[in-house]
Amino acid sequence: MPGDLTLIAMLLPFAGAVLAPWLTARMGHNAAWPLALIPVFAFVHFAGFLPEIAAGEVITGGYVWVPSLALSFSWFIDGLSLTFALLITGIGTLIVLYAGGYMKGHPQQGRFTAYILLFMGAMLGLVISDSFLMLFIFWELTSITSFLLIGFDHRREASRRSALQALVVTGGGGLALLAGLIFLWNMTGVTQLSLLVNAGDVVRASPFYLAALFLVLGGAFTKSAQFPFHFWLPNAMEAPTPVSAFLHSATMVKAGVYLLMRLNPAMGGTLAWEILLPFFGGVTLLVGGILAIRQTDLKLMLAYTTVASLGLLVMLTGFDTPHAVEAAVLYLVAHSLFKGALFMVAGLIDHEAGTRDVTRLGGLRKAMPVTFIAAIFAAISMAGLPPFFGFLAKEEIYYALAGASPRAVFFTAVAIIGNALMFAIAFAVALKPFLGAEVKTPKHAHEGPVLLWLGPLTLAALGLLAAVFSPLAHQFVSTPMATAVAGEATPITISLIPHIGVPLALSLLTILVGIGVYRSLDRLRGMVDELLLGIGTGPDRWFDGFISGLVHVSYGLTRVVQSGRLQFYITATFVILAVTLLVPLFAYDELPALPGWPAEISFYELAFFAIAVIGIVTVVMAKDRLTAIVSLGIQGFAVAVLFLLFGAPDLSFTQFMVETLSVVILALVMTRLKLSVTDHRPFVPTILHGALALACGLGFMLLLMRATQGAFDPALSIFFNTYSKIIAHGANVVNVIIVDYRGVDTMGEIAVVMITGLAILALIRIRVAPRLQPEAPLVPAGPPVAREGVDQPALAEAAMASPAKSKSGARKSK
Incomplete structure (x- = not known):
């Protein structure tokens, strides 16, 4: 029964996607309330597993699909997958409600909600998949649904470009992931993640480990927007804000991080893992934080800090200290809560004030008090201040990174700079629009409806409650998740009570640097802008160049291989056929032994053999096409008789039928198509085509001889x-x-x-059909009168090509 309910919880969002347009058409934006019951049901179902998972158990289930290939539709629920499932369904519930208020009155609101539910189902299937194949299918389905959501406003070129960019980058990474999973399958012989996590020694000892690692990282880095693939995520902000809050903050972009955490027990602990992940994660953290400083759009500021946060998570996942996994787990949960809330705050401000430009906002605290509270709560957690869950995560980060080695000092400095930049952006989003003098906005600002502020306020409050009741949060969420990522029991005990030491000192240093960045935000924005203008092009422009080059190469290649000439297609086909037949025989020394002359052969057998040879010679020497066609049929009939003489009557009968049809068809073609009676090919093409024909014939002969000379089974x-x-x-x-x-x-x-x-x-x-001629010329006699902008010869030609009509409209012909 629990397995059946799990399957229902997985498939229900897809059923809701079918229902959403119909329900929205009848209930309008109020349809959000009944549609939100779908993720609520899934959330309640998965929350029921919390006691079992906290006790150290794992839950598996599913259905066998192809037993011979070990393929199944199966799921694997432990602390890691359960936490993601709760985030997806819990935040998904709030997003469905938020979308109902945000998209109110939009003619395509039903379609939008359907896409949201489709994505929810895809992401949920991804994080609880056990089968490699099931994981890959849901992985690519998240890319497809993200494409639909980012390009929702498909009339805008920017939306179409961003959607295509996200699909190309994440879809290409998905193909790399598929290849990596195939490597892991061949290395271990297992096709399920629940078995793979226990096969780490086999994976790390394999000579194909590096190949599998690079392919898996290709899938994870593209999905989680790691440098240099980070550019697609900020561009995806062209999507409506509910999409940004759900896909590109709390769930989808963490799919790559989820994959790395899931594979950490099997692929982690190697030198390559501990070099590549911290390096690319650290670079992404700094790039995301610096680029966030440059922005004035609230969503873009948050998007680039999301890139930075993903880099921090990847860096921690690959770090080789005992508490790095614990820090990554805490920060992932904290980030999902505060960033989802802040994105919804940004959308609420845009919806009610008419702009997201932080330089055009101010004094909204009185007009939007509930939104201001949600923004402040979420910003405090993002800044890593008590008493919010983000504080626990930041303390654990510094506890995991701080050390005396040069490597530890370097990555600790990277974390301090990145966290300080995110501190500044958090309060820039939460304070600048609300404090200061009132600024006239495009719309009269006022507090949004409950559907809009319920989501951000709930997530921000959860960040507070999770920290205040941290023992419960660790018992049911953090510790089981860290245990799954580490592959061994990993209890988490950090609380709001600060421990005097290096982590607290580094937190205070981060706060001081963050305050300095916040106070100098306008000046730093100009400096970063000048720096980027000096650098010139970046990965975003490289993508445009890549797509443009791909289009040009494809066009040129298509012009060559799809020339529109049948002769070229036939020639290319026979060239490939000849190469396929002959090259392996010569390359692998598989040439057959030449047969000797048969000891006994009848005169009639020689006669039919001679007829076949005469037919071939006649085909080559024929002066007209019809003679060649008939001669080809004679040769085929002679071969059919030889089949009959050597004991293959069925094959002989088939040959007779084929040859008869060939002659009839070719003769009909000759009568219906306007072909010249003879073949006027020049001498050189004749020689080349003859050589190609001999090569194909020789290839078939040698292959058949080699096959018949082998041992008969x-x-x-x-x-x-x-x-x-x-x-x-x-x-x-x-x-x-x-x-x-x-x-x-x-x-x-x-x-x-x-x-x-x-x-x-x-x-x-x-x-x-006979060509119809007009009774009278349609162009007046005499010299044509030139008209500006009119091509007189072309006009006359077009007119003469059209049949004349009488006054009644009927065509006339001679």
Whole structure:
């Protein structure tokens, strides 16, 4: 029963996506309330697993699909997947409600909600998947649904570009991930994550470990926007704000982090893992924080800090200290809560004030008091201040990174700079729009409806409650999650009571630097802008160049391989055929032994052999096409007789039918198409085409000779002779093979013959209509009068090409 409910919880969002347009059309924005019950049901179901997971158990289930390939539709729920499932369904509930208020009155609100639910189902399936194949399918489904959501406003070019960019980057990474999963399958022989996490020694000892690691990192880095693939996430802010709050803050962009955490027990602990992840994560942290300083759009400021946060998570996941995993777990949960809240705050400000430009906002505290409270709570958590969950995460980060080694000092400095930049942006988003003198905004600012402020206020309050009741949060969420990531029992005990020491000192240093950045934000914004203008192009422009180059290369290649000339297609086909036949025979020394002259051969066998040779020579020497067609049929009939003489009557009969049809079809083509009577090919093409024909014929001859000279395995013949009568009730073994054992193939051949017959029928029925001539010239006699902008010869030609009409509109012809 729990397995059935888990399956229902996974599939229910997809059913809700089908229902959403119909329900929204009848209830309007109020449809958000019943539609929110779908993620509520899933949240309640997964929350029921908390006691079992906290006790150290894991939950698996599913259904076998292809047993021979170990493929299944299965799920694996431990502390890591359960935390993600709760975040997806819990925040998803608030996003569905928020979208109901944010998209109120939009003609496509039902479609938008359907996309949100589709994404929710895809992301939920991704994080609880056990099967490699199931993981990959849901991974790519998140890319597709993200494409639909980012490009929701498809009439805008910016939305279309951003959607395509996200699809190309994350979809390409998904293909890399598929290759990496195939490597892991071949390295370990398992196709389930629940088994892979216990096969770490086998994975790390494999000579293919680095190849698998690079491919997996390609999938994770593109999905989680790591440098240099970070550019797609800020561009995705073209999507409506509910999309930004759900996909690109709390859930989808963390899919790459989830994958790295999931594979940490199997692939972590190596030198490559501990170099690549901290390096790229640290670079992404700094790049995201610096680029956030440059922005004035609230969503873009938050988007770049999301990039920075993802970099921090990747850096911690790859760090080799005992508490790095604990820090990553705490920060992931804290980030989901405060960043989802801040994105919804940004959308609420835009919805009610008419702008997201922080330089055009101010004094909204009185007009939007509830939104201001939510913003302050979320910003305090993002800044890492007590008494919020973000404070616990930041303290654990410094506890994990701080050390005396140069490596520890370097990455600790990176973390301090990144956290200080995010501190400044957090309060820039939460304070600048609300404090100071009132600024006239495009719309009269006022507090939004409950559907809009319920989400951010709830998430911000959860950040406070999780810190205040941290023992419970650690028992049911943090500790089971850290245990799953580390692959061993990893209890977390940090609380709001500060511990005097290096972590607290580093927190105070971060606050001081963050305050300095906040106070100098305008000046630093100009400095970063000048720096980036001096650097010039970046990954975003590189993407445009890549797509442009790809289009040009594709166009040029298409012009070559799709020239529109049938002769080129046929020639290319036979060239590839000749190479495929001959190269392996010569490259691998598989040439057959040449047969000797048969000891006994009848005169009539020699006669038909001679007829076949004469037919071939006649085809080559024929002066007109019709003679060549008939001669080709004679050669085919002679070969059919040889089949008959050597004991293959069925094959002989087939050959007779094929040759007869070939002659008839080719003759009909000759009568219907305007072809010259003779072939006027120049000498050089004739030689080249003749050589190609000889190469193909030689290839087939050598291949067949090599196949017949091998040891004969009678197993298949014995099987057919033994079971044809018993199973298929047929005494003629050949007929049984054609009709029963390979009946689908025979049906395909019949379909080909039928289509060919229809083509012949259409060819026969073609009639060339007589060209209609006008009774009188449509262009007046005398010299044409030139008109500005009119091409007189082209006009006359177009007019003459059109049949004349009488006054009644009927066509006239001679």
